[in-house]
Amino acid sequence: MTIRLKPIAEQVIVITGASSGIGRATARLAARRGAAVVVAARGCDALDTLVAEIVADGGRASACATDMTDAAAAERLAAHAIDTYGGIDIWVNNAGVAIAGKLEDLSEADARRVFEINFWGMVHGCKAALPRLKDGGGVLVNIGSVTSDVSAPFMGLYSTTKQAIKAYTDALRIELMMDRAPVAVTLVKPAPIATPILEHQRNRMDRQATMPPPFYRPEDVAKTILSAAEHPERDLYVGGAVRLGSALARAFPNMADAASAILGPRLFKTGKPRDDRPDNLDAPSRPTGARGDTHGRWSRPSLYTALMVGPIRRFPSAGTIARRVLLGIRSR
Known part of the structure; x- marks a missing residue:
């Protein structure tokens, strides 16, 4: 199995959950680097604003309003990308929501809704993307979290969905290797990121919710995703604190x-x-930017990420070397 990846400037990149936060930052950066970007989310207004920003900056972008809980809508998103730009090189499953509260205080309806968006939205994205990625080769990027490895109190349901995403991603990667499919699969695990997540999540606690510092910037996640688009790895962390x-x-x-x-x-x-502000569990997010409120905590760029997507990227990891060796042995 040989995966031949194009430079970013020649790629078509589909990004779900692009209305704000990580998805929005990734779309902007990819377009600035010359990629054709297809952005998807439930809300049309935020997507239209994003596309207008990218086009005004000289980039290429197209919006497709998509509810990723609907498998048919995910298929329409894939078809839209092919009809608009002729193919798909990278698919980023980023759509997600959060809910703050102790597990015993959360309703079954809320829990099922979070799973529908975070987990099943990712599954629908994978199933829509894979037939197209297999045609010409490409990369599937799923957005996990530090909570894919370590569960967090008051974020137990969110942690559960992110660990389910990790398990699904790991199994899918193995099956694609078994089939010798020309598709790389990367799981990105960000630390707390200064996105609008705290403004958009449903809160079942008596106080406003936050996350432990340090907060990193959504642009760090965007750089990591685009690094995976050209140099895929099994897992990529964003932020030295989360790695440690x-x-x-x-x-x-x-x-x-x-x-x-x-x-x-x-x-x-x-x-x-x-403060009982509106949340995005059942309705699209209000139009916002890539960054959000961190309750006064400073967000900073990640030196770890800068190194991993910069100079260190030139050297393959031990896991990548071992994978190449095993695949070479199998091909013989």
């Missing part, structure tokens, strides 16, 4: 649980009363 925290939690799980139990109420709640 994930490793420590796996090495010392009981200690990590105890620390989360002690610090959780301070790290995931603010001192401000809940």
Whole structure:
């Protein structure tokens, strides 16, 4: 199996969940680097604004309003990309929502809705993208989270969906290797990112919700996604803190649980009363930008990410080398 990837400037990239945050930042950066971008989300207004921004900046972009919980809509998105630009090189499954609250306080309806969007939306995206990616080769990028590795209090349901995404992604990668399909699969695991997630999520707590610092910038995730578009890896972390925290939690799980139990109420709640703002669980997000409110906590660029998508990227990881060796042995 040989995967031949085009430079970003020659790629067609489909991005779901593009109305704000990571998806919006990725669309802007991809278009600035010359890619043709197809952006998808439930809300038309935010997509139209994004496309207008990209076109005004000299880029190529097309919008397709899509509810990823609908498998047929995901298929229409794939068809739209092919009709508009002639193919698909990279598909980014980024659509997602969050809900803050203790697990026992969440209704079954809310829980099912989060799973419909985060997990099943990703599944529908994979199934729509794969037949097209197999035709000419390409990359499937699924957006996980640090919570794909380490569950978080008051974000238990979100953590569950992100771990389900990781399991599905890992199994799918193996099956594509079995079939010698020319498709690479990358799971991106961001740390807390300064997107509008805290403004858009449903909150079932008595206080406004937040996340533990440090917050990194959505542009760091965008750079990581585009790095995977040209140099795919199995897993890519965004933010040095998440890389270290994930490793420590796996090495010392009981200690990590105890620390989360002690610090959780301070790290995931603010001192401000809940304001009951509109959320995006059942309706599209209000038009916003790539960055969002972090309750006064400063967001910073990630040095770790800058290194991983820059100089270090030239050197394949041990996992990539081992994969190439095993595939070479199998081909013989």
